[in-house]
Amino acid sequence: MPRMPRNAKAxxxxxxxxxxxxxxxxxxxxxxxRQIMSGAGADVALAYYHFKSxxxxxxxxxxxxxxxxxxxxxxxLEEVEKRHPNDPPSxxxxxxxxxxxxxxxxxxxxDEWRDYMALVAQINNSPEWGGALMTRxxxxxxxxxxxxxxxxxxxxxxxxxxxxxHFLSGALTLTFAETGRIDNLSDGLCxxxxxxxxxxxxxxxxxxxxxxxxxxxxxxx
Amino acid sequence: MPRMPRNAKAxxxxxxxxxxxxxxxxxxxxxxxRQIMSGAGADVALAYYHFKSxxxxxxxxxxxxxxxxxxxxxxxLEEVEKRHPNDPPSxxxxxxxxxxxxxxxxxxxxDEWRDYMALVAQINNSPEWGGALMTRxxxxxxxxxxxxxxxxxxxxxxxxxxxxxHFLSGALTLTFAETGRIDNLSDGLCxxxxxxxxxxxxxxxxxxxxxxxxxxxxxxx
DNA sequence: ACTTTATTTCAACGGTTGTTGATGTGCAAG
DNA sequence: CTTGCACATCAACAACCGTTGAAATAAAGT
Numbered sequence: 021m022p023r024m025p026r027n028a029k030a031x032x033x034x035x036x037x038x039x040x041x042x043x044x045x046x047x048x049x050x051x052x053x054r055q056i057m058s059g060a061g062a063d064v065a066l067a068y069y070h071f072k073s074x075x076x077x078x079x080x081x082x083x084x085x086x087x088x089x090x091x092x093x094x095x096x097l098e099e100v101e102k103r104h105p106n107d108p109p110s111x112x113x114x115x116x117x118x119x120x121x122x123x124x125x126x127x128x129x130x131d132e133w134r135d136y137m138a139l140v141a142q143i144n145n146s147p148e149w150g151g152a153l154m155t156r157x158x159x160x161x162x163x164x165x166x167x168x169x170x171x172x173x174x175x176x177x178x179x180x181x182x183x184x185x186h187f188l189s190g191a192l193t194l195t196f197a198e199t200g201r202i203d204n205l206s207d208g209l210c211x212x213x214x215x216x217x218x219x220x221x222x223x224x225x226x227x228x229x230x231x232x233x234x235x236x237x238x239x240x241x
Numbered sequence: 242m243p244r245m246p247r248n249a250k251a252x253x254x255x256x257x258x259x260x261x262x263x264x265x266x267x268x269x270x271x272x273x274x275r276q277i278m279s280g281a282g283a284d285v286a287l288a289y290y291h292f293k294s295x296x297x298x299x300x301x302x303x304x305x306x307x308x309x310x311x312x313x314x315x316x317x318l319e320e321v322e323k324r325h326p327n328d329p330p331s332x333x334x335x336x337x338x339x340x341x342x343x344x345x346x347x348x349x350x351x352d353e354w355r356d357y358m359a360l361v362a363q364i365n366n367s368p369e370w371g372g373a374l375m376t377r378x379x380x381x382x383x384x385x386x387x388x389x390x391x392x393x394x395x396x397x398x399x400x401x402x403x404x405x406x407h408f409l410s411g412a413l414t415l416t417f418a419e420t421g422r423i424d425n426l427s428d429g430l431c432x433x434x435x436x437x438x439x440x441x442x443x444x445x446x447x448x449x450x451x452x453x454x455x456x457x458x459x460x461x462x
Numbered sequence: 463a464c465t466t467t468a469t470t471t472c473a474a475c476g477g478t479t480g481t482t483g484a485t486g487t488g489c490a491a492g
Numbered sequence: 493c494t495t496g497c498a499c500a501t502c503a504a505c506a507a508c509c510g511t512t513g514a515a516a517t518a519a520a521g522t
Contacts, residue, residue: 031499045380053480063501068481070499138368145366147266147359150420151433162426183442184429187412189422194411199371201410205383206403212372221404221454228453229446236264252469274510284471289511291469 022113032070034060044135047142048078064081085136088159092121093161097168108172111227118165119222127215137196144193176234184230253291255281261302265356268363269299278392306357307378313342314382328429329393332448339386340413340443348436365414397455405451412447
């Protein structure tokens with residue numbers, strides 16, 4: 021049985037919190053271990069005691085919340101499928117199971133999740149790490165969703181399905197990034213941080229895209 | 242009249258090329274000036290002679306191709322509008338004028354443009370720089386396109402229009418990033434570098450999204 | 463030939479980087 | 493009380509960072 025001295029776990033968590041916040045804002049190379057540990061209020065060497073290296077700390081930050089996230093989204097998907105025992109669910113319902121848990125947790129506990137989501141957004145668009153890391157942490161869940169979408173779109177070609185998911189992924193992660201770009205563009209009318217607004221629009225937008233690309237050919241007589 | 246010694250311009254351009262390639266792969270902080278100048282085959286100090294600082298070099302990299310890019314896209318849009326003197330163009334045509342020049346130049350001159358596009362993708366999703374830099378370099382053009390879309394979607398609400406563009410921007414830039422994620426996900430069936438494939442699908446996907454979000458309400462009797 | 467000016471090289475600066483080993487502290491088991 | 497172990501502190505390592513000033517080179521103007 022592992023010992024649990026006074027605040028060991030608490031320290032480890034504080035380091036992860038500080039690292040998450042800084043990595044999300046400036047990326048892996050834009051942050052020093054000293055800045056992280058200063059934010060965590062702990063000695064520099066403790067970073068290397070609890071984690072072996074800066075890179076391993078980075079991975080630990082990513083891994084920490086990935087499990088929770090995947091579980092939430094899987095539960096949402098299974099809930100949808102349970103609601104449709106025989107007929108396939110609508111595209112909107114499937115997409116919503118994919119996006120809603122994320123945007124919802126962001127709308128309800130922004131301080132807890134904002135930084136992590138922004139970090140994922142940055143990684144997804146990084147040529148260096150995007151392919152490998154996103155695959156490592158989210159592939160099983162994504163494949164599960166693609167299965168559901170395939171069933172709901174029986175006429176789809178495989179390539180169209182993958183590219184459609186790709187577009188969805190891009191739209192979703194840019195929303196997570198919360199760069200403030202839409203604030204500038206719309207002169208303050210829209211806000212990057214308004215996850216309710218994104219939540220209300222993304223499933224409809226994306227579902228229409230899926231249908232246009234993977235659905236049965238529109239009969240334009 | 243500025244003097245033009247032997248290969249002054251050539252050196253400046255070689256520095257920009259090397260910087261572009263490295264910044265695209267590892268981001269601003271993941272690259273050292275020494276690595277850049279080693280890639281350019283020139284002395285470190287020359288970076289500070291031709292550009293004042295690392296940050297200014299970064300901006301110069303961004304600026305160099307932005308002009309060309311904006312001109313190409315504006316020309317494509319004006320061509321579409323000239324084709325429709327009275328009636329508004331279709332959403333697909335407008336979106337295509339927005340995306341096709343980029344994906345086309347990527348498909349035809351990949352070595353010249355791939356790194357720059359990947360860099361833009363990374364910046365667009367960076368909380369630190371995304372808002373400010375994308376606004377600085379691409380705002381006038383984007384507003385021009387939003388005008389065209391607004392005319393083609395007379396029933397649209399302003400917020401829906403901005404969010405739809407936001408989703409488009411995310412889908413487009415993730416495509417530029419070429420992270421190899423879709424290669425992994427599809428087990429090699431789709432390739433991140435296949436811009437023809439993205440080109441063939443993106444306008445249809447995105448136009449359907451715009452119509453679903455900004456179009457007239459679907460009459461579901 | 464001499465000056466001027468633009469480009470390039472060289473060597474170095476103070477400061478910071480990720481990382482480590484030695485040492486100390488506090489608590490539980492023997 | 494002493495031993496053992498998890499956790500924390502401290503000081504330091506070599507390597508590297510962005511940046512600069514002074515000096516060499518080279519081409520153009522006079």
